[in-house]
Amino acid sequence: MAEHASLNELQQHDDFIRRHLGPREDEIQAMLQELGLESLDDLIEQTVPHKIQIEKPLAVDSSMSEAETLAYLKSLADKNTVAKSFIGMGYYDTVTPTVILRNVLENPGWYTAYTPYQPEIAQGRLEAILNFQQMTLDLTGMELASSSLLDEATAAAEAMALAKRSSKNKKCNVFFVDKNVFPQTIDVIKTRAEHYGWDIHVGDLAELENLDVFGALLQYTNITGQITDLESHIESLHAKKAIACVAADIMSLVLLKAPGEMGADVVFGSAQRFGVPMGFGGPHAAFFATRDSFKRSLPGRIIGVSKDTRGNQAFRMAMQTREQHIRREKATSNICTAQVLLANIAGFYAVYHGRKGLTNIANRINRYASVVAAALKQAGLQLLNDTWFDTISFISKDIDAIKHRAEVANMNLRYHGEQVGVSIDEAKTQADIEALIQVLTGETYNLNELNNDAESSIPTSLIRTSDFLTHPTFNNYYSETDMLRYLKRLENKDFSLAHGMIPLGSCTMKLNATSEMIPVTWPEFANIHPFAPEEQTVGYLEMIKELEADLVEITGYDFVSMQPNSGAQGEYAGLLAIKKYYESIDESHRNICLIPSSAHGTNPASAQMAGMKVVVTKCDENGNVDVADLEAKASELKDNLAALMVTYPSTHGVFEEEIKHICDIIHDNGGQVYMDGANMNAQVGISKPGEIGSDVSHLNLHKTFAIPHGGGGPGMGPIGVKSHLAPFVSGHSVRKVHSVEAEGGAVAAAPYGSGMILPISWSYIKMLGREGLRKSTEVALLSANYLKNKLEGHYPVLYMGRNDKVAHECIIDLRPIKAETGISEVDFAKRLMDYGFHAPTMSFPVAGTFMIEPTESESKYELDRFIEAMISIKEEVDKVASGAWDAQNNPLTNAPHTQADLRDWDKPYSIQEGAYPSQATIDGKFWPMVNRIDDVYGDRNLICSCPSIESYQQD
Structure with missing residues (x-):
């Protein structure tokens, strides 16, 4: 009689390990056989120096099933208390439109894509980021915007660095910070300035007139909620050749005069309250805008408009070849990433609501704040600010009573000595405001009467009069049907891990499992x-x-x-x-x-x-x-x-x-x-x-x-x-x-x-546990060496370690091909799109090479498909070298091919050779949306805002 499996075995704790790894056990053995190895242990012995290998297994828990992991994590989540937050300080409750929540934030088609270095297969994401940039330009009143930074505080530090680079007051080493800037921003700025040797002067705005500075940071509105007319302060800064940096609340800019209209040089802030959850601090997209004359000093990435080889409009990362900002030993910024997913959500939030919807939200927030202010005044409490958008601060002699009532009501307020601050956001209802007023005053008030008594809180001179979000993109998607289709249309233009392998060296594009993402x-x-x-x-x-x-x-x-x-x-x-x-x-x-x-x-x-x-x-x-x-x-x-x-x-x-x-x-x-x-x-x-x-x-x-x-x-x-x-x-x-x-x-x-x-x-x-973590590493090394072995007969592999093994990635040298035929690494990258792949890391760390990292999550089928594509492209190169294909007019130099090419095929090779070069592409084709993009044209004609609707229609 056969023995019964133990109950523990029946729980299948290794199920997630199996699902995380691409190759099956028999495929792992086949790959090992290709390398002349008997086991994964054998691979490690031949690849990793013995002197650095650990002697004991990791002392982390064994693998847990997905269900067990989620249940345990839910038990931890239940220990958190989700209170009504009135803390503010740059973080606000928001309502993520559910069509955006499900179709962007929770959608692997959006969250598994890579940085758009290959723009022909990233047109949807690039258009979405361009929306974010346009939204930023409209609301700030500036000339040039980036595609997002990490958070408001680090954006402030980047603004300070830009000010130092750009100020004509070269000998000065002092940067002024208004004392009413958010404290976490002051914290980060002090850290950054200390190590540059810059002096930070935190003080009252009144001091600015008599200070010699290279720049200044002003908050609009400030931490107390006060709305200050910054124009005279900005003029004073300009008179001393200093740079004016303004930290702004993005929702307030819907109602307030744009800082750019006051003469600001840099405007930045967090776009979090445009539909991105607070999330205990992030991730959130910071917006950053400046003058066109400072474009060479702008930190982060810029999305620009160019054209493809057919003359059609196309989007790309502008000035990307120099990473725009990283100057190695001369750097004042090391920022090499963005918050694209979150910037996209914020941009889509603006598309979803449009100018009218945002104005309604902002007016409601402002009116609720005015009602709270009216109640505080009636209660005899002393307000610290006489202007406001969403934030009211006041003095109380009975802080302990307020704290107690707030705790009972499950509310979080902001306290500083005898000061209490509250910030209102779009998620707050009339019932929330009634409860807040009771907590703050200990009394119950009639909100309708308070609304009648509430005064206008925005100075007449600071009321926004300029229009914004006038581009058709922000005005076309009224119904959810239209919005859904717009999101899907953009998603379909982008290559992500949902489509195929992204074999980027050093970037490790592995499985982002659904069970990991759900919480x-x-x-x-x-x-x-x-x-x-x-x-x-x-x-x-x-x-x-x-x-x-x-x-x-x-x-x-x-x-x-x-x-x-x-x-x-x-x-x-x-x-x-x-x-x-x-x-x-x-x-x-x-x-x-x-x-x-x-x-x-x-x-x-x-x-x-x-x-x-x-x-x-x-x-x-x-x-x-x-x-x-x-x-x-x-x-x-x-x-x-x-x-x-x-x-x-x-x-x-x-x-x-x-x-x-x-x-x-x-x-x-x-x-x-x-x-x-x-x-x-x-x-x-x-x-x-x-x-x-x-x-x-x-x-x-x-x-x-x-x-x-x-x-x-x-x-x-x-x-x-x-x-x-x-x-x-x-x-x-x-x-x-x-x-x-x-x-x-x-x-x-x-x-x-x-x-x-x-x-x-x-x-x-x-979910991987000690067993799965090690095995993931082993399979990552196996996949890289399997791929290296299969390709080294066709391309030179530049670097290998012990026993001719590579680590988790390998570099193949394309320079000899370019020297012989003129076919470059760029041609290879674009041609891989025709085969249904994102290119590996190109020209790093060695110019003219591919750095390929397959990761442990790709199946042997996908590895073989990539290997087949690379061998096939080498055969295409040989046709160019032999003269069978024209050196300037061949599938590689014309790549990528689009559906537009099929409508007007004029190539000296067949449609199948150009557009369907493998069986996999015949079975299922991912189409780039544009032909090869002209990078030089895009940099010479820098346009970083949404093109006119006519240009979309022409395309």
Whole structure:
């Protein structure tokens, strides 16, 4: 008689592991056989240096099923209290239109796409971001807008940096900040300025007249709710050749005079209240707008309008070849990402409501605030502001009674000494306002009578008179049917993981499992203010602490800080921890950062921002750090050496044998080792950065730990540190970060960065468990080496490690092909679109190459389909080389092909050769919406606002 399976076996805890991994067990064996290996253990032994492999399995929990994980997470979520929030300070309850919630925020067609570096297959997302830019321009009254930044506070720091670059008052080193700017913004600005050596003067606006400054930050409206006419202050700044930066509330700009009309040079703020949940602090899109004359200093990305080879209108990232802003050793910004998914939601919110709908919302908010003010006046309370949009502040001698009533009513207010502040948002109802007034005054009032008594709260001179959102896009989609079809039409123009593999080296486009994504929009996570009382966020903190503990175990560090809300922010925060550590031991003279020549541009940019001097070290012919050169420079500079920034496995996709020795060299010369976590997907469960010898790493949760890229953002970049650096990670001035003693030094607006997306990585680790985490890494290495083996007979593979193995990615060299035929890496990238693929990472870290990372989530079928496509393209190149195809008129130089080409086919090759080059494309075709886009035309004719409706109609 057969034995019965145990009940534990019947629970199928490994079910998620099976679903996360692309190749089946028999396919894994076939791939191993291709490599001449017997097992995954054999692969690791031949690929990863023995000296860095961990000796014991990870001490994280075993794999949990999806149902168990969601049930446990729900039990944590239930420990949170979703209170009525009147805190404000840049975070507000909002109503996400459900058509946008389901069809964008919860839709993998939108959240699994990558940054639109290949614009021909990103036209929907690009149009959506252009809507966001147009919305920003209209509401701010400025000339040029970016496609979003990380949050309001970091946008303020970017505005300060732009002011320093652009001010004609070159000798001045002082930046003024109005004392009524949000405190978290002041916190981040102080952090950024300290390490540039700039002086911050926080004071009353009246002081500005007599100060010599290179720029100033003014809040409109300020933290008390006061609406200040900034025009005279801006004129005063311009008279002293300084730059005027204005932090604005986006909803208030619907009713208030645009800052650009007052002469502002930079206007920024958070677009969160345009339909994006508070989410315990993020992710949220910051808007940022400036003058056209400052376009070369604008931080972040800009979406522009160009044309394709048919002369049709097409969208693209403008000025993208220089990343627009990262100047390596000369950088004043390291920002290399955006908040595209959230910017899209905010833009769609404006499309959904239009000018009329936004005006109704803003008027209702403003009227409710006026009713509250009228009640406070009748109660004899002293108001601190006599103008307002949504925020009322007042003095109370009986704060304790108000706090008690608020607690009973499950309301969160803002308190500062004897001051109480309340901010109204679109989610508040008349019943909420009645309850709020009772909490604030202890009395019940008739709202109709209060409404009659309420005075106008906006000064006549500051009432908006200019029109906005006049473009047809913001006026065409009245019905949900129309809105749904518009969203779907844009989605259909974009290539995402829902369509096929995105084999981007260093970007790790893996499965973003549905069970990981579902909790993001649970109210218990989505509707929590980042400054809510700690007793209301018990479940959030338990989840965060569990995630931190798992990441500590996975990385081998002693502490993890969750605050940095992008990989670049993590780099910056890690270097600041190193710098503060040296200051604590009286070695603040250590300011030199060694960086290998292969590093991503954010590495030297982050070092520069941290006040360090960058010294570049060489790489050898195998792509490894040149140890002799490193040792010589470390020894020569040992008296001032602060850090080495090194990526592991290397940027070239190789496990460097000498990595422990490299760390020892730096430590022996008094420095610290910063290990870039971009390639952590090749280490989890196999090696640990903290045990290899590094002191700090950032972790790209949007790469290794399954947070989706969202079309170019969100991201999260928490840092792991060894114990001696733990006291120097980012603190927060508004809400204390648990286990962090620092009161200031924030690098992001919220204490835990983008808290709303942390359940994704928490769930990823719980569902994979110790077994699945290691196996995911093993299969990632297997897939990369399988792909390398299949391609190396057709293309040179540039770098390999021990036993001719690569790590999780490989670099193939396309330069010989270009030299022989003129067919470039760009032609390859566009041709892959015809085969139904997004191109790998192009020309990084080596110009003229592809860096390919298949990840563990792609099936053998998909890997083989990509391999077949690359071999087929090589055969096409051979036809060009032999003269069978014209060198300037062939499927590669004409790629990508569109349906428009089929209507008027004029090519010297067949439709099947051009548009249906493989069986997979015959079975199911993804069509690029435009032909190849003219980048040069787009940069020479920079248009970053929505084109006229006639241009859409012509297309």
